[in-house]
Amino acid sequence: MKIALLGAGHIGQTIARLLQSSGDYQVTVIDKNAAALAKLAAEGIAGRVVDTENKPDLAAALRGQDTVINALPYHLAITAAQLALEAGCHYFDLTEDVSATKEVKRLAEGAATAFMPQCGLAPGFIGIVAHHLAKSFDTLHDVKMRVGALPAFPTNALKYNLTWSVDGLINEYCHPCEAIHDGRAIEALPLEGLEHFSLDGTEYEAFNTSGGLGTLCETWQGRVRNLDYKTVRYPGHRDLMTMLLDDLQLKNDQETLKNIMRKSMPATMQDVVLVFVTVSGLRGGSLVQEVFARKIFAERDGAAPLSAIQITTAAGICAAVDLFRNGQLPQSGFIRQEQVELPAFLANRFGQAYQQSRQVESIG
Numbered sequence: 001m002k003i004a005l006l007g008a009g010h011i012g013q014t015i016a017r018l019l020q021s022s023g024d025y026q027v028t029v030i031d032k033n034a035a036a037l038a039k040l041a042a043e044g045i046a047g048r049v050v051d052t053e054n055k056p057d058l059a060a061a062l063r064g065q066d067t068v069i070n071a072l073p074y075h076l077a078i079t080a081a082q083l084a085l086e087a088g089c090h091y092f093d094l095t096e097d098v099s100a101t102k103e104v105k106r107l108a109e110g111a112a113t114a115f116m117p118q119c120g121l122a123p124g125f126i127g128i129v130a131h132h133l134a135k136s137f138d139t140l141h142d143v144k145m146r147v148g149a150l151p152a153f154p155t156n157a158l159k160y161n162l163t164w165s166v167d168g169l170i171n172e173y174c175h176p177c178e179a180i181h182d183g184r185a186i187e188a189l190p191l192e193g194l195e196h197f198s199l200d201g202t203e204y205e206a207f208n209t210s211g212g213l214g215t216l217c218e219t220w221q222g223r224v225r226n227l228d229y230k231t232v233r234y235p236g237h238r239d240l241m242t243m244l245l246d247d248l249q250l251k252n253d254q255e256t257l258k259n260i261m262r263k264s265m266p267a268t269m270q271d272v273v274l275v276f277v278t279v280s281g282l283r284g285g286s287l288v289q290e291v292f293a294r295k296i297f298a299e300r301d302g303a304a305p306l307s308a309i310q311i312t313t314a315a316g317i318c319a320a321v322d323l324f325r326n327g328q329l330p331q332s333g334f335i336r337q338e339q340v341e342l343p344a345f346l347a348n349r350f351g352q353a354y355q356q357s358r359q360v361e362s363i364g
Contacts, residue, residue, distance in 0.1 A: 011309075126147050127145075145212065152268075199274065275295075
């Protein structure tokens, strides 16, 4: 399968190496960063220098490819999907942006090729887990999804280091959040719904952020009492972000906030990804709860260390493409994350990254 991989950032490079090393994919990485492409070329991975915001140039680069994997910033998702459709390519992306996903779904209507957005961690794997647990209940009450990509060694007041895209981080902090409350679909405010919990002996907080639950609200509407997604951070982070975004009004000047964070907040490869899903309801007449909890850690060994967010995000989209290639997913139209069977995902050669992580046995 010929893959056009858009984006040579940290996640894009990890995706390229995973797919290329499998021997089943012919990967061409497309980006405007010649230095990043040269690094991959030294490893035998083909690249093409293209301004990904230039539609004609990007369209030309997609011709002759079978599949587009989009690892570009979220604001380029719609353009990439449109060009994939025009080129007759299948399309996969990592976007958490709700409006972009809705447009991708519209583009997929009647398409001869497949369109599967939101193939990362959250949205992505978290939705696969939640759907798998939810469908085992006779009557579904509550579905709670909690995900955090956190520094292993926080040192600043925000207790946070940059582990992924600043653009995506601020986007999810500033847009309305889909949820189901008392059986009704609602839009909740970002940074609200603060809660505290402990997991494996560590204290955390969680609050509303946008995009993490993918299409689950639509899938489970009318069949669940409460369904929501929250981002996990160390205690105190939410209050400081509220001060920056609301009190200082930086939500209306997001570029300034992004520049401040890029200049003052170090990126880290030493991170941990927390996945925590609880589902409760009736089964066989009894009220029961199912829990799925994982911690995935960075890999510091070897010549190419990987952060936990690189591992989990790249594993998500590579497993989706691999399951599609193997005929385990629909071959055309819009594909939801919840159409992926969790056992098949965890058994996949790429999805095993989650299976090999440490399962959290005790919930405090």
